[in-house]
Amino acid sequence: MRIQFTLTLADYQAAQYLRWHQSSTRRFVHFFVYEGIPILAAVTGCVVVKKLGLPGLGMPYCFETLFGLTVAVVYLKLTAKGRQAKRYKKQFERRFSSEERTAWIEMNDSAVSSAIAGTAAESFEWNKIIEFAQDDKMTLLYLTEKRFLLFPTPALDSADRADLDDLIASQFAARMSC
Known part of the structure; x- marks a missing residue:
């Protein structure tokens, strides 16, 4: 046959997705890099906000923390996925020229x-x-x-x-x- x-590029990205989601270990690593690290960074940001505070906002502490956590997780998750897409595109173009x-x-x-x-x-x-x-x-x-x-x-x-x-x-x- x-x-x-x-x-x-879509084929290359689909191959990388399949590779990363094929086994439990790879799924865990992928989750940790693209989900776990942003959440850990957001929690760290919340701890810093708690220690330093956000002067002038006049919001209750729990709302400040929840707001900070939400903004940090969304920002980190979006930028992580964007960096992954750019990395795949760069790898694809480097490995396979247009000819x-x-x-x-x-x-x-x-x-x-x-x-x-x-x-x-x-x-x-x-x-x-x-x-x-x-x-x-x-x-x-x-x-x-x-x-x-x-x-x-x-x-x-x-x-x-x-x-x-x-x-x-x-x-x-x-x-x-x-």
């Missing part, structure tokens, strides 16, 4: 071959692929924990999707039975 596709976004991947019983326009094809035996992840947007074949082959799941028609499911099941089932 051979799939040819053009990689887009090198057409790619193909070919899978058979013995190996997976892949290439991006302007580069030589690489072939990986199935025993080198350590993990597989798929959702309705992306399919990832992991070569290492941080390196993977990716292709958009919508690029597959229903027959190719069934073939891929059978191929993955046979390759990983054979490995599990050993």
